[in-house]
Amino acid sequence: MSALQVPKLTFKSIRARAVILKLRRPVVARIATITDWPLILIDLFTEEGIVGRSYLEPYSIKTMRYLVPALHDFGEMLKGRQVAPLELYDLARKSLHFVGYHGLSTIAVSGLDMAAWDALAKASGVPLCVLLGGSVGPVRAYNSNGLWLQAPDIVAAEAVALREEGGFTALKLRLGRERVSEDLAAISAIRAAVGPDIELMADFNQGLNLAEALQRCHMIDDAGLAWIEEPIVYDNFRGYAQLAAELKTPLQIGENFYSPRELYTAIEGNACDLVMPDFMRIGGVTGWIRAAAIAGAAGIPMSNHLYPEVAAHVMRVTETAHWLEWQDWVDLILEKPYEIRGGLLHIPDVPGVGLEWNEKAVEANKANV
Template sequence: MSKNKLTVRAISARPIVIQLKRPIIARIGAIHEWPIILVDLLTEEGIVGRSYLQPYTISSMRYIVPVLKDLGTMLKGRSVSPVDLFDAARKSLHFVGYEGVSMIAVSGLDMAAWDAFAKAADLPLCVMLGGSVGPVKAYNTNGLWLQEPSAAAKEAVELINEGGFTGLKIRLGRERASDDLSALDAVRGAVGDQVHLMADFNQGLNLAEALQRCRMIDNHGLAWIEEPILYDNLDGYAHLAADLKTPLQMGENFYGPREVHKALQKKACDLIMLDAKRIGGVTGWLRAAAIAGAAGVPVSTHVYPEVSAHMMRITETAHWLEWNDWHNPLLQAPYQVKDGFLHIPDVPGTGIEWDETAVQRYLG
């Protein structure tokens, strides 16, 4: 079948809630239940493109799901040309704005469209885009939220053993800065100097707090310090980046490639992290990664390990892939991590297929 013959029939969007094995406990709040929207792009030719969205709050699904279904109605009969669909979907939401729910919904559509496009060509997505199937260096983000130092140390060892990881992310932002230091020291003592530690404040500090706390951990040999302040305070990030020796990481909250350009123009960070649901799916990633690549800035990923892994195989300055498996119970064949590398399966598209028995159980 020629990929040029794919035609949009409809978009299915199913909201699901999963109980997290390790609840998210961050400076800015706690999450025990994880919302996931399963997106299916149905074509007249029978090929189904699949993606999923993880919008953090359960209530947000009430707004995103109708947008996706409306996009399916609007695009019905259109050729599955992902870039064209991306542009048409964004333009249809122009009066609402290009960020927030608009970009999240369009990103879900875009990832599903690229999956269908690659399936029609009978190629893995990364091969379809000119790359090759292979391993991607990953760190584990499945835990190490705000907890007692001894508990963090024990959990760090568990996380390493989940896939032979050589990198872990620890969250900081406890009430007392000294408790953050204790947790860092406990985790480092448990995993050794050979493991890369990334520290994430989850936007929980103001600039004054960030200057104090980041300076306190600046000599701890961290791979990076991530999002100490609100993501859109680019002037504040530029101040921090100039002040710190440790690389400053941001970008998971960028809505579209232009935000990458703005951050780099302001010298607001040393590293860029892309989130597939906010940056614009595959299409947005291609544009954002080109901007980062031209500047020589390393690119890492934020959740969405399947699509992100394919994109890292074609990203010029690919750095670290963030691994999480919260959605794995819904997948027929979850990706595997071994010796600290995620291994992309040699199958058409992204390899995302639903375990419908599990899906129906969650739908209740």
């Protein structure tokens, strides 16, 4: 068997397009209600004809006005360079050094990075997980497509539907209703509807202050939850350390880690039991790989936030891989959405990540920003 050949690719240009999709199940959280989901579709063109693809989910439509030009600026800056993801990652980050590495800077770099890795895997003729040293296979997933802040009877019925969408063995629900008794009623209703064998993750979406979190998290600590996620604002690591020390239920944070360094700081400060980085904030594939080494050394289970397609590939090479968060919010604009079966996300055995745009859907949902 011959060794994997990685062809040399030359960076040509980037195309970034803004798309806005209607959510089938709108986000209804304590801190926000979202009905329209913004996407930035990224195509990294090479002189050799290989196209790397990725997307960004920046939450706010307005932010696309800044991110799309930043990505096009990368296209001009990197033209003619070899597509070596780690090098492009460092060059792009350093070009934004004076405006800071957090926020929109990291998000733009992450989109570039994911597209570069996709291009390199395509040129190599293998799925990304294989390029990274792993193999194609299924990844355990939980359904995160619903269970927002609605009445107990509504979320109970929805939980059954979500379970059946792909034979899921785990679901995520959201907490943070006006009264804690309403949250407890929702948990009880969902549990009664889906039975004792379905794992339930609970997410407060940063909706509580520390005093509220101390009260509410203790009140749900015996509810048999797989984890309690982000009860307080994401950067209050001292508050998280207090909660982690007091609670029996594992504490999950990480979707707002802007770089592997923040993941390291949280773990070092005993601020969590579990981590779940988001690809547009952790630094794309490159940032994930670096963060996964830290989580692995600490023995901390690592899940993903959003971006299930690229997440599936990197979870196959993550030492402490835990749960994949499944959301189908981008399926509408994908030519071939990933398949969920038996609670597992199945990686297609095709070169790269496996993202191809449904251009008719893209055209129908394009946005001018």
